[in-house]
Structure formats: structure tokens, C-alpha cells
Amino acid sequence: MREPLIFQHSRSGRSAVAQYPHGEKADVPAALRRKQPPNLPEVSELQAVRHFTRLSQLNFSIDTHFYPLGSCTMKYNPRACNQNAMLPEFLSRHPLGPDSAGQGFLSCMYELQEMLKEVTGMKGVSLTPMAGAQGEFAGVAMIRAYHKARGDLQRTEIICPDAAHGTNPATATMCGCSVIEIPSLPSGDIDFEALKKAVGPKTAGIMLTNPSTLGVFERRIEEVARVVHEAGGLLYYDGANLNAILGKVRPGDMGFDVIHMNLHKTFSTPHGGGGPGSGAVGVNQRLLPFMPVPVVGKEGDRYRWLDERDLPQTIGRLSAFMGNAGVLLRAYVYMRMLGRAGMQRVAEFSALNANYMLARLKQAGFDAAYPDRRASHEFIITMKRQAKELGVNAMDFAKRLLDYGFHAPTTYFPLLVPECLLIEPTETESKQEIDAFIDALIAIEKEALEDAAKVKGAPYTLPVRRLDDVRAAKQLDLTYQERSG
Amino acid sequence: MPFIPHTDTDVKEMLAAIGAPAIDSLFDEIPASLRIQSLAGIPEALTEMEVNRLMQSRAQRDGRPLNFIGAGAYEHHIPAAVWAIVTRGEFYSAYTPYQAEASQGTLQLLYEYQTMMASLTGMQVSNASLYDGASALAEACLMAVRANRKSKSARILVPTTVNPTYLEVSRAIAEGQQLTFETVAYTPGTGTTAASAFNAYSGQDITAVVIQHPNFFGLLEDVDAITDWAHANGALVIAVVNPMSLAILKPPGEWGAKGVDVVVGDGQPFGVPLSSGGPNFGFMTTRMEHVRQMPGRIIGRTVDLDGKPGFTLTLQAREQHIRRSKATSNICTNQGLLVTAGTIYMSLLGASGLEQVASTCQRRTSELVAALTKVKGVKLAFAGPRFHEAVLQLDRKVSDVIEALASRGIIGGFDLSRRYPELGNALLVCATETRTDEDIAAYAKALAEVLK
Numbered sequence: 001m002r003e004p005l006i007f008q009h010s011r012s013g014r015s016a017v018a019q020y021p022h023g024e025k026a027d028v029p030a031a032l033r034r035k036q037p038p039n040l041p042e043v044s045e046l047q048a049v050r051h052f053t054r055l056s057q058l059n060f061s062i063d064t065h066f067y068p069l070g071s072c073t074m075k076y077n078p079r080a081c082n083q084n085a086m087l088p089e090f091l092s093r094h095p096l097g098p099d100s101a102g103q104g105f106l107s108c109m110y111e112l113q114e115m116l117k118e119v120t121g122m123k124g125v126s127l128t129p130m131a132g133a134q135g136e137f138a139g140v141a142m143i144r145a146y147h148k149a150r151g152d153l154q155r156t157e158i159i160c161p162d163a164a165h166g167t168n169p170a171t172a173t174m175c176g177c178s179v180i181e182i183p184s185l186p187s188g189d190i191d192f193e194a195l196k197k198a199v200g201p202k203t204a205g206i207m208l209t210n211p212s213t214l215g216v217f218e219r220r221i222e223e224v225a226r227v228v229h230e231a232g233g234l235l236y237y238d239g240a241n242l243n244a245i246l247g248k249v250r251p252g253d254m255g256f257d258v259i260h261m262n263l264h265k266t267f268s269t270p271h272g273g274g275g276p277g278s279g280a281v282g283v284n285q286r287l288l289p290f291m292p293v294p295v296v297g298k299e300g301d302r303y304r305w306l307d308e309r310d311l312p313q314t315i316g317r318l319s320a321f322m323g324n325a326g327v328l329l330r331a332y333v334y335m336r337m338l339g340r341a342g343m344q345r346v347a348e349f350s351a352l353n354a355n356y357m358l359a360r361l362k363q364a365g366f367d368a369a370y371p372d373r374r375a376s377h378e379f380i381i382t383m384k385r386q387a388k389e390l391g392v393n394a395m396d397f398a399k400r401l402l403d404y405g406f407h408a409p410t411t412y413f414p415l416l417v418p419e420c421l422l423i424e425p426t427e428t429e430s431k432q433e434i435d436a437f438i439d440a441l442i443a444i445e446k447e448a449l450e451d452a453a454k455v456k457g458a459p460y461t462l463p464v465r466r467l468d469d470v471r472a473a474k475q476l477d478l479t480y481q482e483r484s485g
Numbered sequence: 486m487p488f489i490p491h492t493d494t495d496v497k498e499m500l501a502a503i504g505a506p507a508i509d510s511l512f513d514e515i516p517a518s519l520r521i522q523s524l525a526g527i528p529e530a531l532t533e534m535e536v537n538r539l540m541q542s543r544a545q546r547d548g549r550p551l552n553f554i555g556a557g558a559y560e561h562h563i564p565a566a567v568w569a570i571v572t573r574g575e576f577y578s579a580y581t582p583y584q585a586e587a588s589q590g591t592l593q594l595l596y597e598y599q600t601m602m603a604s605l606t607g608m609q610v611s612n613a614s615l616y617d618g619a620s621a622l623a624e625a626c627l628m629a630v631r632a633n634r635k636s637k638s639a640r641i642l643v644p645t646t647v648n649p650t651y652l653e654v655s656r657a658i659a660e661g662q663q664l665t666f667e668t669v670a671y672t673p674g675t676g677t678t679a680a681s682a683f684n685a686y687s688g689q690d691i692t693a694v695v696i697q698h699p700n701f702f703g704l705l706e707d708v709d710a711i712t713d714w715a716h717a718n719g720a721l722v723i724a725v726v727n728p729m730s731l732a733i734l735k736p737p738g739e740w741g742a743k744g745v746d747v748v749v750g751d752g753q754p755f756g757v758p759l760s761s762g763g764p765n766f767g768f769m770t771t772r773m774e775h776v777r778q779m780p781g782r783i784i785g786r787t788v789d790l791d792g793k794p795g796f797t798l799t800l801q802a803r804e805q806h807i808r809r810s811k812a813t814s815n816i817c818t819n820q821g822l823l824v825t826a827g828t829i830y831m832s833l834l835g836a837s838g839l840e841q842v843a844s845t846c847q848r849r850t851s852e853l854v855a856a857l858t859k860v861k862g863v864k865l866a867f868a869g870p871r872f873h874e875a876v877l878q879l880d881r882k883v884s885d886v887i888e889a890l891a892s893r894g895i896i897g898g899f900d901l902s903r904r905y906p907e908l909g910n911a912l913l914v915c916a917t918e919t920r921t922d923e924d925i926a927a928y929a930k931a932l933a934e935v936l937k
Contacts, residue, residue: 056570056573091758103547247524359503476610
């Protein structure tokens with residue numbers, strides 16, 4: 001199925017006039033007035049609705065397909081979260097309205113802060129970062145601010161394991177730090193000896209994901225925390241994999257000083273085709289003064305925004321208002337619906353699903369990257385052998401899975417495992433769905449044995465076949481050049 | 486169990502396949518000393534019916550007062566079709582289009598969005614969005630440092646008529662990379678920035694000049710002269726614009742002799758509800774020559790194996806998952822769902838519909854100013870041409886007036902007195918196409934009571 005561009009539906013003089021306000025003329029000095037109208041389509045309301053509905057149908061999504069994209073936690077997004085965040089009173093609330101006119105909204109935000117403190121074991125939470133990467137930025141900026149406030153100006157090095165998300169080193173650079181990379185051991189744990197050598201008087205901190213992107217828990221985390229703290233550095237927890245441990249172990253108890261959470265992963269707010277995310281940060285006692293503002297405070301039974309006047313050492317503001325408020329409301333509703341026991345079930349059943357998939361795939365002859373380890377909520381299989389023996393690589397498996405009606409796992413990340421598929425089923429998938437996915441992988445391997453070209457040519461059943469990415473980057477076509485109608 | 490599909494039989498079979506005695510044993514690699522048994526501080530689960538009641542009561546507590554604030558977030562009519570489509574699961578619950586073949590809907594929509602935004606701003610290319618307008622400005626300043634190779638100073642000039650929060654956010658995000666921001670004062674009588682105010686910097690190494698238009702007071706700036714001054718002095722120009730205003734105002738690509746270099750702003754006026762300030766979407770457009778310095782996702786049209794057209798993420802070599810510590814930004818997500826809303830909104834309104842909305846907003850604000858300045862103790866601070874916001878000066882403390890209006894069901898405006906103490910008791914007000922004659926009359930009546 002294909003769909004023309006909206007501009008190709010357009011005809012001069014057509015409009016969705018029910019959406020126009022009653023006619024007025026603008027009063028703009030001639031030198032500042034627009035001369036030629038922008039190239040926007042001229043379509044009827046039905047044409048627009050049909051066009052965008054058809055576009056939606058070209059997507060895979062959680063609501064339509066199993067989506068085991070590792071490190072992304074593509075779990076079910078309960079509809080009640082959306083419905084409640086979109087109550088008309090919440091939608092029409094202006095962000096700069098007085099606190100007295102927003103007590104209902106502020107109470108939700110305050111309670112969300114409190115619940116996130118509880119599940120992470122931290123002492124303070126700021127909800128303002130608008131995505132995981134911004135949460136990371138806030139975290140590292142707080143670490144920098146902490147050292148600066150102590151006059152410890154030489155601490156500019158951030159340590160990252162080689163398995164870290166690309167955002168970790170990119171964030172360190174944005175904060176004016178240099179990056180020291182340390183390797184992982186064949187077991188999946190970080191190289192503790194290398195860490196001991198890396199820390200010193202220049203260490204600002206370490207950024208860790210635990211369980212790591214290798215799908216295993218860092219077993220020596222207490223010693224890691226001790227070594228980094230003794231060297232004068234702080235520990236940053238990348239919350240990408242918080243789903244794996246929710247209610248089982250808390251980053252604050254592991255010794256982390258600062259954490260970001262991806263509410264669009266662990267707390268099930270929508271991924272929306274690539275955003276909005278939401279990257280709330282949690283801090284321990286020593287970083288409390290540096291939190292990004294605003295934060296919701298409670299005085300008696302009144303809620304109010306705390307800003308630069310309340311937190312004079314803050315790292316500042318990261319968004320025009322207070323972050324992705326509507327996303328935060330969805331996370332709040334989700335947490336209230338899960339409740340205390342439901343939080344722990346998130347970790348339990350995501351771990352059950354991942355370990356079950358790993359066990360069955362190993363049994364079927366696939367190669368686990370860390371065969372002797374427990375899976376966290378995700379795990380890695382490597383297609384190195386299939387790539388060498390059959391000429392069918394991880395990307396070929398991924399593309400062929402699309403024909404079988406499954407979204408592909410994460411491919412070629414983490415970078416240090418060759419030909420890898422990082423698979424994260426999440427707790428909301430049933431055994432039937434998981435079994436069907438495993439059967440599909442087994443069937444594709446059989447296809448690869450019999451007719452490698454068939455797998456390499458996949459997908460066949462989607463709106464397009466494999467795209468020419470080289471041409472996309474060389475012959476840049478980023479906008480439609482013909483004018484509408 | 487909420488949202489968990491497993492039956493007891495499933496669990497037994499799965500544990501047997503794993504060879505584990507119980508689910509708890511799956512956590513046996515975590516040091517026992519760190520394990521917790523329960524989350525005492527989390528309340529018990531609510532059913533959907535219970536949570537609906539709870540949220541409705543919270544929402545009702547806030548009610549739906551009549552809103553007259555803009556200051557970066559604007560109340561516009563949102564066609565019913567916009568969010569009916571945005572919340573379709575296929576858009577709502579998809580992720581970043583890494584698997585292009587399974588994401589053509591999102592990718593084509595983003596390509597259409599890029600086309601619309603580039604044209605609206607008068608530039609050549611657009612990215613697929615950033616978080617919000619404020620962080621987009623921060624990213625634009627960082628981008629300008631990369632793009633302006635002749636400049637070594639990383640100095641950015643920012644008029645004080647730029648949204649002060651945007652400047653704060655830019656400082657918080659960009660100062661870690663040694664950018665410095667210097668403010669340029671507006672002319673007290675006009676509320677706008679004179680091009681001559683930049684003369685103090687003539688001949689110095691300036692990386693970029695920021696111009697917000699309409700400015701934070703809602704006034705139209707002398708964009709041509711400031712743009713030309715910047716280019717004559719080797720600086721790039723970053724425009725901060727309200728996209729709605731571009732339906733009637735000359736696009737930044739046509740400012741001055743050469744047009745600006747980067748355009749950013751917040752896309753919220755296009756189909757995104759106020760919702761306490763987020764999620765919105767930031768936009769960024771630029772010249773083709775700077776495309777490789779632009780942060781964020783970019784979508785390109787290409788062909789597939791059969792030569793048929795299709796869409797894909799492109800220029801990924803700029804990004805963090807490839808370049809890691811050398812990336813143009815740590816940005817990973819865009820605001821895809823809000824861009825979906827914005828694209829559907831622009832499609833439904835078209836150029837003439839947007840012009841109609843923008844013109845009506847301007848007219849409504851003029852009517853609001855006329856009605857409010859008739860109230861004793863209220864005067865207009867700046868008389869020049871404006872879009873849809875205006876600064877009023879009151880004869881008493883603004884925060885008290887705002888509270889008194891709120892108790893009458895009116896959100897009266899944004900208090901400027903903390904950010905702009907030189908303006909005295911200054912209130913920034915806004916009326917969009919959603920405010921009727923009755924609404925404006927109700928505000929004037931309430932204000933007269935409060936100031937009596």
C-alpha cells in the first residue's frame with residue numbers, strides 16, 4: 001500500500017473552511033508583511049483525515065504488532081492514561097497560570113515526584129527534563145555543579161563503559177567534560193581493574209546503566225560505587241533499563257547519586273513515533289540544591305512551584321515551562337493503576353519473558369552473547385555464526401521478521417557484540433505472542449539455510465522494500481519542491 | 486494483574502523452560518543485601534474506574550477559567566480531527582522509525598512536515614523537530630558556533646525582548662560548552678530593539694545574533710536592519726518566531742538582504758493543547774549549506790530496491806548513536822506525536838486558514854487592549870505594531886490583580902514585573918481567535934472591579 005504526498009492531494013481553492021474563524025484582516029506594516037503564501041496543502045477535511053489515517057496504517061506500533069525493540073521498553077500504553085491526561089481541564093490549563101488555579105494538576109505532579117523517589121530510593125525528583133537525553137544532561141550538569149560548588153574545578157572526566165548508550169558520551173561532551181571509556185569483560189560485567197585505573201582526581205563521575213545494555217546485571221555494583229566515591233567522583237544511573245528492576249532493587253540503594261528515568265519506557269507513556277519522551281531526574285541528598293527547576297513543593301495543603309528563588313544553586317531551566325506535563329500526567333495515572341504490587345510485577349514478568357525467550361532460543365540453537373548469565377528484561381543473541389556460514393546477517397533476520405508480522409529487535413547495538421539482536425519483550429506480552437516470535441526466528445533460520453537470497457531480499461510484504469540509505473544521504477531530498485495544486 | 490497477561494499455567498511452563506524454581510530466582514545475580522521486599526510508599530492499585538474518578542476530581546478542582554495569557558503558549562482552536570488521528574495507536578504507540586520499512590507512515594508525515602516548515606519560515610531545510618522552542622534556541626546557538634567557522638568567540642547577542650526563559654534555558658544548556666550570552670537592551674519608549682543598539686559591538690567577533698519576532702512583548706522588531714547589521718559584522722542570525730505569525734508576517738528567510746541563517750520556535754500553536762506547557766514541539770529550519778550542522782532527526786526521500794520512492798532517517802552520521810562523544814547533540818528523540826498534530830493542523834488550515842486565524846488573533850488582541858485600557862488605572866505600555874500580545878501597565882501590584890482575577894474565573898495575563906522591573910506593574914496579555922466579544926467584556930468588567 002502506498003499513499004501520495006498530501007501536496008499531491010491539494011488543489012488550488014479547496015479548503016476545510018469549517019476550521020476557519022470568521023473573517024478578519026490583519027494590520028501589518030507593508031515592509032513586514034508576508035508577500036507569498038507558504039506552500040501548505042489545500043485539501044478538504046475528509047482528504048486530510050483519509051490521508052493521515054492511511055499514513056498511520058503504514059506503521060508498525062505496539063497496538064498492532066509485537067515490538068521487542070531492545071532498550072526501548074515497548075510495553076502496552078494503557079488507554080486510560082491517555083484519556084485522563086486529556087481531560088479538558090488539564091488540556092486547557094495555561095502553564096503560567098497562578099498556582100492557586102492549578103492545585104489539581106500540581107497535586108498530581110507532587111505525588112508523582114514522591115512515587116518516583118520511592119521506587120528509585122532517591123531524595124528529590126525534578127520532572128522537567130523533556131527526554132532521557134535531557135535527563136542525562138541534567139544529571140551530568142548537576143555533577144559538574146556539585147564539584148564546582150566545592151571548588152573542585154579539575155573534575156572534568158566522565159567515565160563510560162563501552163556498552164553505554166551513545167547519548168552518555170554525547171551528554172558528557174555537551175556538559176564540557178571529556179570521556180574515558182572502560183571496557184566490558186567477556187562476562188558482561190565492566191572491567192573492574194580498568195575502572196580502578198581510570199578513576200582519580202580528575203574524575204567527575206561515572207555513567208552506568210544497570211542492568212547494562214548487554215542485558216545483564218552489574219554484579220560488583222557496590223564495589224564500583226565504593227571505588228568511584230573514594231576517588232571523589234559521583235555515580236550517574238542511566239534509567240533506560242529501570243523496567244528490569246522496578247521494586248526489586250533501587251538505584252539509590254546501589255549507591256547512585258543521580259538518576260534519570262525514561263517515563264516513556266518504564267512508566268508506559270507513549271513513544272509517539274519518536275517522542276515525546278520524558279526524563280525525570282532523581283537525586284540524593286548532596287545534589288538536592290542543584291536540581292533543575294521548577295519543582296513542585298508542598299506547604300501545608302497547598303502546592304506551589306519552587307524556582308530559582310527557592311533553589312539558588314539550581315542548574316537552571318531546561319524547558320520553556322515545566323517539561324512534558326501531559327506525559328507526566330500519563331505516567332502518574334499508570335503508576336496509580338499499577339500500585340505497589342503492580343510495580344514489582346513489572347520487573348518480575350519482564351524478566352520472566354526475557355529469560356524464557358533466551359532459554360528457548362538457546363535450545364533452538366541460537367547463540368546467546370552471554371549464555372551463562374541471567375537475562376535482565378532483555379538479552380542479546382548474536383548472528384555472527386549465521387552471517388559467516390550462511391551469509392545472512394542480523395539485519396537480514398530483522399528485515400525478514402517484518403514479513404512475519406513482528407517489529408525487529410534492536411540491531412547492531414550495543415556496538416561491542418558483533419551481529420547482535422537486542423531483544424526486549426516487556427511484561428505486557430503473552431506467552432503465545434512470544435512463542436510465535438521464537439517460531440518465526442527459527443523459521444527464518446531454516447529459510448536462510450535453504451535460500452539465503454530470499455532472506456537477504458526481505459522485506460517483501462511492507463509498503464516499501466529495503467531503502468537506499470546511501471542515496472538518501474548523498475542526494476539529499478528533504479522537502480517536496482513542487483508547489484501545491 | 487493489571488496489564489500482565491500470564492496465566493498460572495504460562496508461568497509454570499515458562500519457569501520449566503528456563504529451569505528456574507520461581508520467578509524470584511531470576512533476580513539471583515543481584516546482591517541479596519541490595520534487594521528490597523516492597524515499596525511501602527506506593528499506594529495500592531486503583532481500577533480504571535477508580536482512577537478516572539480521581540483524575541476527574543483533580544481536573545474539576547482546576548476548572549476551565551477564561552485564559553488571557555500567551556507568553557510562549559497560546560490557546561487556539563484545535564480541529565477535532567487532529568487528536569482523533571494523533572491518538573490512533575499506529576501513531577501513538579510507534580517508536581523512532583529505525584526500521585524504515587515498518588515506519589513509512591511516520592516517516593512520510595515527517596517529510597511532509599519538513600516541507601511545510603521550510604516553506605513557512607522561508608528556509609530550505611527543516612529537521613523533524615526538537616523538544617520545545619526554548620531548547621531549540623539553545624541548540625540553534627550551539628549550531629551557530631559550529632556553522633560560523635569564521636568566528637572563534639562563541640559570543641551570542643540576545644536582545645532583552647527575547648523570551649527571558651528561552652535565554653535562561655540556552656544558558657543552562659550551552660554554557661557548559663563555553664558559549665557566552667550578552668544581552669542587548671530594548672528602547673524604553675518603543676519596547677523594540679533598535680539596530681543601532683548593536684553598534685557597540687561593531688567590528689567585534691560575534692558568532693550569532695538572536696532576534697525574536699514578534700518579540701516577547703508581542704511587538705514587531707526591525708528585523709531587516711538587525712539581520713543586515715549581523716551579516717555585515719560576520720555574525721549568523723537566529724530567528725525565534727511564533728509559527729502562527731508567519732501566516733501574515735514576512736518569513737525569516739526574507740529578512741534583510743540575505744535572510745536569516747537558522748529559524749527556531751515552538752510549534753505549540755499548531756494543534757497542540759496548552760496542557761500546562763507540554764509536551765510541545767520545537768522546530769528548526771536552516772539553509773542547505775548548514776544542514777550537516779543541524780541537530781535532531783532529519784528525514785529524506787530515497788528509493789527502495791525496486792526503485793520505488795520511500796522515506797528514511799538520513800544524515801545519521803551527525804547523531805549520538807553513531808558519533809557518540811563527537812555528535813552534534815545528545816538528542817535522541819524528537820517530539821513525533823506533537824509534530825503529527827502540527828502537520829495535520831497545517832494541512833486542515835492551509836495557508837489561507839492560517840492567515841485567517843493569525844489575522845483574527847491580532848484583531849482580538851486589539852479589541853482586548855481597547856477594552857482594558859478603558860478601565861481606570863490601566864494603560865498601554867507600547868503603541869507600536871504588534872501581533873497578538875500587548876503589555877499593560879496597572880496602578881497596583883500585578884500579582885495581587887492576577888490572584889483577584891483568578892478568583893473571578895479569569896487568568897488575566899503574565900506578570901512581567903519580576904523579569905522587567907523597569908516596566909513597573911506590567912502585565913502581558915493575549916487574546917487569540919478563541920476569545921469572543923463576551924469573553925473580552927467579561928475580562929474588562931472583572932478588571933474594573935478588581936482595580937476599583
